[in-house]
Amino acid sequence: MGVAEKSAQRTCIACRETKDKDQLLRYVVAPDGVVLVDYRQRLPGRGAYTCITPDCLQVAVKKNAFQRSFKGRCNAVDVTELQQRLDTAINQKITGLIGMARKSGQFTAGTNAVIESLRKGSSFALVIIAEDISVAIGKKIEALVEKNKIYGVRLYNKQAIGQMLGKEERSVIAIPAGLLADSLLKELHRHRQLVREN
Numbered sequence: 161m162g163v164a165e166k167s168a169q170r171t172c173i174a175c176r177e178t179k180d181k182d183q184l185l186r187y188v189v190a191p192d193g194v195v196l197v198d199y200r201q202r203l204p205g206r207g208a209y210t211c212i213t214p215d216c217l218q219v220a221v222k223k224n225a226f227q228r229s230f231k232g233r234c235n236a237v238d239v240t241e242l243q244q245r246l247d248t249a250i251n252q253k254i255t256g257l258i259g260m261a262r263k264s265g266q267f268t269a270g271t272n273a274v275i276e277s278l279r280k281g282s283s284f285a286l287v288i289i290a291e292d293i294s295v296a297i298g299k300k301i302e303a304l305v306e307k308n309k310i311y312g313v314r315l316y317n318k319q320a321i322g323q324m325l326g327k328e329e330r331s332v333i334a335i336p337a338g339l340l341a342d343s344l345l346k347e348l349h350r351h352r353q354l355v356r357e358n
């Protein structure tokens with residue numbers, strides 16, 4: 161049944177806590193023995209799970225928990241490599257969601273348009289500010305983001321944000337409240353937790 165499947169529980173190989181599958185990261189072993197992050201939890205084969213924290217990743221590697229879980233059929237796991245693979249997976253997810261926002265027109269990009277909307281008290285759920293935005297404009301947008309009680313994050317550079325939107329450089333992108341924004345927020349939180357605060 162769909163409902164039962166959604167609440168399927170798995171145990172973290174590091175801390176042994178049992179949680180909903182979507183609160184955990186899934187890993188599988190590739191034919192060459194490399195441990196892969198199955199970020200979408202769709203790859204076939206035996207899976208191992210960890211919490212979505214740098215701590216549990218590190219403990220799992222230190223305790224040889226991957227080898228034990230995959231019954232020795234995987235190569236040694238390097239925690240830095242694993243984190244890089246995770247970074248790639250999360251970034252792909254974020255890029256994909258921004259691509260969906262682009263296709264459905266659910267975004268506002270560019271400093272002038274975003275600042276104007278924020279001043280009017282927009283219904284944005286989140287704002288992504290390029291890391292290489294000019295200092296003054298970055299501060300201005302961050303102040304407005306705070307005032308509007310919106311989630312704001314410094315991520316990517318102007319070129320990368322522009323590329324996701326099929327445009328030239330863009331210093332800022334804002335996403336209106338809704339399902340797409342909810343998914344994006346979830347991934348941004350994971351990104352912050354795993355990649356930026358490790």
Ligand SMILES: [Zn+2]
Pocket residue numbers: 172173174175176177210211216
């Ligand atoms: Zn854990």
